Amino acid sequence: SQQGEEDPQALSIQEGENATMNCSYKTSINNLQWYRQNSGRGLVHLILIRSNEREKHSGRLRVTLDTSKKSSSLLITASRAADTASYFCATAGNSGYSTLTFGKGTMLLVSP
Amino acid sequence: NAGVTQTPKFQVLKTGQSMTLQCAQDMNHEYMSWYRQDPGMGLRLIHYSVGAGITDQGEVPNGYNVSRSTTEDFPLRLLSAAPSQTSVYFCASERQGGTEAFFGQGTRLTVV
Numbered sequence: 339s340q341q342g343e344e345d346p347q348a349l350s351i352q353e354g355e356n357a358t359m360n361c362s363y364k365t366s367i368n369n370l371q372w373y374r375q376n377s378g379r380g381l382v383h384l385i386l387i388r389s390n391e392r393e394k395h396s397g398r399l400r401v402t403l404d405t406s407k408k409s410s411s412l413l414i415t416a417s418r419a420a421d422t423a424s425y426f427c428a429t430a431g432n433s434g435y436s437t438l439t440f441g442k443g444t445m446l447l448v449s450p
Numbered sequence: 451n452a453g454v455t456q457t458p459k460f461q462v463l464k465t466g467q468s469m470t471l472q473c474a475q476d477m478n479h480e481y482m483s484w485y486r487q488d489p490g491m492g493l494r495l496i497h498y499s500v501g502a503g504i505t506d507q508g509e510v511p512n513g514y515n516v517s518r519s520t521t522e523d524f525p526l527r528l529l530s531a532a533p534s535q536t537s538v539y540f541c542a543s544e545r546q547g548g549t550e551a552f553f554g555q556g557t558r559l560t561v562v
Contacts, residue, residue, distance in 0.1 A: 368548050380454075380540055380553035381493075426492065430548030435500050437483065437508065438544075438551055442492035 342370075342427040342441030350447045357414040359444040361427030362407075368430045370403055371438070372412050375424045384412075384425075417448045452476050456541050456554035463531040463561045471526040471557050473541030481544040482524040483508070483551070484516065486537040493540065499524055500547065531561045 345360045361370070369388045373381040387394045387403045387410065394401045400413040414421055424445045428438040457472045475482065483498040485508075495508030499518040513535060515527040524543075528535060538558050542551040 371550065373551075378556075380555045381542075381551070382553070383550045386550060428551075435506070436548035437495055437498055438548065439495070440485075440493040442490065 342429050342439065344425070344427055344441045344444040346444060347442070348445045348447070350449065351417055353417060353419055353448055353450050355417055355448075357417050357421070357446055357448070359412045359425050359446070361410045361412070361441055363410075363427075363429045363441075364408065365429075366432055367405075368432045368436060370401075370410050371428045371430070372399075372401060372410075373426045373428060373440075375426065375443070377423075381426065414446075417446075419448050419450050422446060422448045454541055454543050454552050454554040456539075456557050458557060459555065460558050461560070463528070463559065465531060465533060465561060467531050469528050469531065471528075471539055471541075471559075473524045473526065473554060474522050475524075475541075475543040475552070476522065477543060477545070477552065478521060479543035479545050479552070480521070481547050481549075482518065483542045483544075484514070484524070484526045485540045485542065486510065486535075487540060487556075488537050496526065496539075528559075533561045535559065536561045 342363045371386045372384045375381045398415045403410045424443045426443045428440045430436045454475045484496040485493040497516040499505045541554045
């Protein structure tokens with residue numbers, strides 16, 4: 339069963355605007371990760387935030403994590419057409435042999 | 451470094467046929483996983499391996515076999531293909547469980 343659930347399922351914005359995607363999960367985690375997938379390609383890792391962190395930045399990306407609400411958000415600032423892709427959150431549990439559990443993704447369309 | 455390499459990129463099978471999807475990584479990662487991606491379902495874990503000689507089932511293992519004789523290779527075998535196995539298959543590797551995953555480009559499989 340899916341651990342993470344992204345919201346919204348689809349998002350359409352103009353270039354230069356900010357895009358915010360949310361992820362909710364159900365059980366305790368070791369970390370939460372965000373991935374991007376361009377059409378017809380494999381997933382590419384964007385950022386990892388650990389359970390004891392609240393916010394992390396990487397370039398135009400800002401990720402927040404609220405473990406009390408079991409939720410995370412990914413903010414892409416000043417979006418570009420090249421940011422058009424699907425974005426997935428993935429959670430890693432606390433067990434020794436942890437696997438990643440992916441959500442269903444948010445499809446982002448950035449129009450020029 | 452090539453990263454994670456999957457072959458073939460596309461495959462059409464008839465119901466009942468068997469085949470092996472190949473996956474190789476050159477990063478000396480211990481963890482390797484196979485996922486399938488279906489529209490609206492995100493990525494679901496089929497099988498994973500935490501090291502050579504060790505494999506385990508994921509969320510949707512039925513109809514698939516894996517083995518891990520070397521650190522580099524993690525083939526996925528479809529024993530008797532069914533139309534329900536039509537999907538895009540991704541192989542991924544991680545340095546250790548729950549860390550950044552590196553994905554192959556995917557294999558688009560159609561079973562007719």
